Amino acid sequence: MITIKKMFGGVAVPHKKGLSEKSPVEFAGIPGELVLFLSQHIGAPSVSTVKPKDAVKRGQVLAEPRGFVSAALHAPTSGVVKAIEPRFHPVQARMSEAIIVEPDGKHELFEQLSPAVSGLDSISAERIKALAREIGLVGLGGAAFPTAVKLAPPEDKPIDTYLLNGAECEPYITADHRLMLEEAGKVIFGFKASMKASGVKRGIICIEDNKPDAIESMKEAMSAYDGLELAVLSARYPRGGEKQLIQAVLGREVPPPPGLPFDVGVIVSNVGTAYALADAILTGLPLVERVVSVTGEGVANPSNFRALIGTPVSYLIEKAGGFTGTPGKVVMGGPMMGPAVKSLDVPVVKGTSGILVLTKEQAAQEPVLPCIRCGKCIDVCPMGLQPVWMSAYAERGLIEEAEGYRVMDCCECGACTFTCPAKRPLVQWIRMAKAEISSRRNAQRKS
Amino acid sequence: MENRLLITSSPHIKSTRTVQGIMLDVVIALIPAAIAGVVLFGFRSLLVILASVASAVASEAVYQIAVKREVTINDFSAVITGLLLALTLPPNVPVWIPVIGSAFAIVIVKQVFGGLGANFVNPALAARAFLLAAWPLHMTQDWLNPRAYDAVTSATPLVAFNSTGQTALTFKQLFLGQRLGSLGETCILALLIGGLYLIVRDVIDYRIPLGYLGTLAIGTWVFGKPGAFFQGDGLSAMLLGGAFIGSFFMATDYVTSPVTPRGRLYMGIGAGIITLIIRLWGGYPEGVTYAILFMNLVTPLIDRYVVPRYYGYGHDEMARRKAAGGETR
Known part of the structure; x- marks a missing residue:
């Protein structure tokens, strides 16, 4: 067995795995509509090879990769291409081109696999x-x-x-x-x-x-x-x-x-x-489905589903018994790094490992206090960075100074924000600085 | 219903640790020293403590109401300031001393600069320095004999220790606080209980008291005995004066101490060196107050130059960047 070496920082989080770890993976079923984004991977968006009204079968190619760093896209079930139109992308948080497939319920496999x-x-x-x-x-x-x-x-x-x-x-x-x-x-x-x-x-x-x-x-x-x-x-x-x-x-x-x-x-x-x-x-089956944990205190029956890529979040939550009470927050992925979504009308993408529903109480915002420079964020940073300074400079718009503190090395794991006793949104400021630096670098490259 | 879903940047869960909780831990950690002060020096100490805390909390509330800010006395930080100041005062001072001192600490040192997190020196210590300058006799002569409660104006045992390198007090007397001194500084046992509690609760970094007391002990061992090297009494140097309370409770104040582990060690060592210099060769009998205040001022500098090693750079890469004068931060 391998001896484990020291890692930088890290934080003890409440695991909460017990909610769903005993639930065997079940097929979630075929929803009324599948939304398949042309961009659900790092790299260039894929290029659609189908057009509206085309009949497709499970495993058939919908889009080809464009360039080396890109990925193909396949139909998760049999049905008809209803439209190719922009939909709200839950991870990129913007409108993004998607192939909409209306399943016929037969779930027929593509013959040429x-x-x-x-x-x-x-x-x-x-x-x-x-x-x-x-x-x-x-x-x-x-x-x-x-x-x-x-x-x-x-x-x-x-x-x-x-x-x-x-x-x-x-x-x-x-x-x-x-x-x-x-x-x-x-x-x-x-x-x-x-x-x-x-x-x-x-x-x-x-x-x-x-x-x-x-x-x-x-x-x-x-x-x-x-x-x-x-x-x-x-x-x-x-x-x-x-x-x-x-x-x-x-x-x-x-x-x-x-x-x-x-x-x-x-x-x-x-x-x-x-x-x-x-x-x-x-x-021979392409990547058309994945395991998705639908969990959290906000769903009735936390479950693990084999879900077709493109399945709406609302459908999966329904399958997991629906909400318990009023949901406070719905997160695509885990609570540390997953983005929150404002609507349940968004689909599972290839990278979606879970759908987390937090209750209203859990989602309640705590007041943000001034930084007392306790240094806990430095203690837990797995990259050895100093979130206290990175976020303080970013908050004040001093982007170069934040860059000097290696803000671009931040992996946005959220350990610092989790641990901050003043409940300061450190990663949020750091993300803002990273976005600003990236856009400046892009602008420089173009000029 | 869907529009009621909350959108915030990840992470979506937070630890249970709060600023209020941390401050409460510090208050709890100071209680043994406060009790020891009352036991050793009598009812008089309790009066000083209560006056100091009440003044600190009242000053914070009055100031915040006056400038129309949110009143934040429930975060316990004013309680800590009042308590800390009281513990560093001679037990027989007139009650108006802690009242003025705490008001100075809260209004002038803390709130004027922006309140919690914005002060650049430790409020309690700055107030102590102010009181020492304004009313030096009260601050150096208003002692009480432990357990006898009678007023004494003679010098504390630290004065003799600094000039002769030795003390007539036994270890047990020192450890239990049976000596002249400020009301919360003498009982090492109580301070140790509180200090260890804070270390175990992960509130303070052990590196500051370790660096501070270690430097003081080694320095005193080397230079403490007049006319000879390596014969000083390093142990008593740690136990006498305010080094213990200072190193565990004052120098570890988050706002005015470095944020990195290595920086904190340097803070402790720096404060130890300055204390040693003032004690052995300076005019004042005790240097803890000024040593920590000075290190408070140096803290931004330490934070600027003492940085953790980043992931993926390696020691060589960090050294190269430093040598190139480039981005070391």
Whole structure:
């Protein structure tokens, strides 16, 4: 077993996993409408290959990737393309072009899906890489970085270790937990396939110690393969952040942006991503569904669903028994990093690991007090930064000074805001400064 | 119903720690020292403590009402200031001394500069320095004998210790506070209970008292004995005077101490060095007040230059950036 190295900062969060961790993954069903954004990954939006009124089947291509860093999009069920129009994107928080599919309820599979493969030996590394691109696979941990790009590291950056991220450090969310428990074999198969595709020999499966049952099932499943190791991490947020995981497991630090895990010889993939890849290899099905935890004190029956991409949030909340009382806040993802949405009329995207409903009491805003410079935000920052100064400068519009404090290195994990006794919205100010710096840099590049 | 959903920037959950909770912890931590003060020096101490706290809270409320700001006396910070000031006063001072002192601390040092979080020196200590300058006799002669409660005007044992390098008091006397001194500074046992409580509750950083008392003890061991090196009584140096209460409760004030762990260690060491210099070679018997006030002023400088190591830079990268005079922050 891997000895865990020290990580910078981190904070003890209430895990709240108990709400949904015992609920087996169930198929959520087919909603009346699916909204499929052309942009639900990092990189260029994909290009639609269908037009309104086209009939589509489950797994059929709806949009092709544009350029290297992009991802394809497929129909999650059979039906008719109703429209291609801008809809409100819950993560980007703006209107974004989407293909609207009206399901016919038959759930018919597209006939041309590639045939199933029996084992890893019968598929080449090149074929796995091509498949990752064809099926529109992206990182399902939340960032939605195209997996095909990850599987093809640059020649001059030798990779020695592949990490499977099953930490799931966000409170409440149990999607990866359930996958590791119920589908450990497939997850490990997908992980081995990723290792084969990228030519990496050493694989480490990383799980937080608050999921003992998942650790057991993964242990059993991994014993069938060589070259796999297990790393059990103490549960401390944000242990599952890519950079934090690399630091904790390997003692290496990814260089500051634009540095990537490639630069320290590492690739990290999420458990859900490995599962989706395995699914595609074994059955030929593209990325058209994912596991979504619908949880929180604000829903009647916290559940884990296998949901079609594009399923409306309102539909899933209904499936989970609806609200208990008046909801205060609905979050796409976990409570630490997920964006809050103002309407339930938004769909699940590829990166949506959960839908969290907080009650009115939980969402109540506490008064913001002056900073007393207790330094707790510095103690918990996993990037070793000083949120106290970054946010103070950002709040006053002193963007250059905030940049001097390395505001662009901030991973927005929210540990500082969580811990702040004065309840100051530190990350909010930091985000504002980051956005301003990015737009200035873009303007400079153009001129 | 949908429009009632709240939209805020993540994270959407917050810790249960609050400013009020932290301040309350500090108040709790000071209670053993206050009790010790009353036990050792009698009813007189209780009067001083109550007058000081009442004046601090009243000053804050009156000022905030006068300038039409929100009244924030329920955050307990004024209580701490009043309590801290009282604990550093001689037990037999006239009651108007703490009243004026606390009002000065709250109005002039804290509120005029913007209230909680905006003062640049510790309010209680600044008020103590003011009282020392304005009424030096009251501040250096109004002592009471412990457990006997009779008035004494002779010098505290620290004066003799500074000139001879030794003290007639036993460790037990020092530890339990059976000596002349300010009403809350003498009982080390009570201060230790409060200080450890704050460390265990993760309210204060142990590095400040460690750096402070450590520097003072080692420095006194080296230079404390006249005419000889390495023969001073480092232990008694820590226990005499106000070093203990200062290092645990004054120098650790968030607002006026550095924000980084390393910066806090430097704060402690710096205050220890200044205290040592004033005690051994200065004109005043005790240097804790001025040492901490000086380090309060240096705090912004420490915060500017003592930075944590960022993730992904490595020690070499930080050194290179520093040498290049570039972005080290």
